[in-house]
Amino acid sequence: MRAVLGHDLGHSFPGTGELFTGLDLEIVPGEVVALVGPSGSGKSTLLSIIAGWEQPRAGRVERRGIVTTGWVFQNPHGVARRTALDHVVLALLAQGGRRRLSEERARRIMASFNLESVAQRPFRALSGGEAQRLMLARAVALAPDLLLVDEPTAQLDMHTAATVNEVLAKIAQDNSIVVVATHDPHTRDACSRVIDLASYQATGVEGALA
């Protein structure tokens, strides 16, 4: 069974103090887990630890059945002149799909992210929300074992962010483990489970008891 398990995780950088401590995780495919906490609480750091790119200072991460990892960052990054559709089709072709079938499948995926009407537009002509939804659609097409999404609405105004939050549940896939770092309460609400780093701050607990 594919899973990411974190055992008693803790991390700090020189000069940051403990970002989080005593964090146990169990994340399995099928859900969309929101990783929340204030700016600087260690959300992006924990994504890197989950990915295996950063070693936790304490505890350990167990990754079961994970070969491919995908990322969606806060700044949508595409190829200016390529159409929106191409971004998704190319992800499918890269996995060995045939042109016609890939295009059909890409159109279906894009429709579920409300991108039908912009499929033929070049990337540079997309709005911020469209571009970010396209990044999510492409991530779904790539179907990585582990999908990490960092602040998908950070650069967007409220209305545009809402169009991204509306489709967030659609990135859940039967076989992918999905974690979304965010401090947007609407993004959090669009996810199926929440891990709040504020609950794992050593100073937070002391503060609450004082």
Ligand SMILES: Nc1ncnc2c1ncn2[C@@H]1O[C@H](COP(=O)(O)OP(=O)(O)OP(=O)(O)O)[C@@H](O)[C@H]1O
């Ligand atoms: N490589 C590093 N070296 C030293 N300090 C770092 C490093 N990476 C992150 N930090 C610090 O660790 C803290 C947590 O950073 P992180 O990026 O994980 O926070 P975050 O919760 O994602 O914040 P935001 O919501 O602003 O994206 C911050 O104070 C940051 O400055």
Ligand SMILES: [Mg+2]
């Ligand atoms: Mg961050």
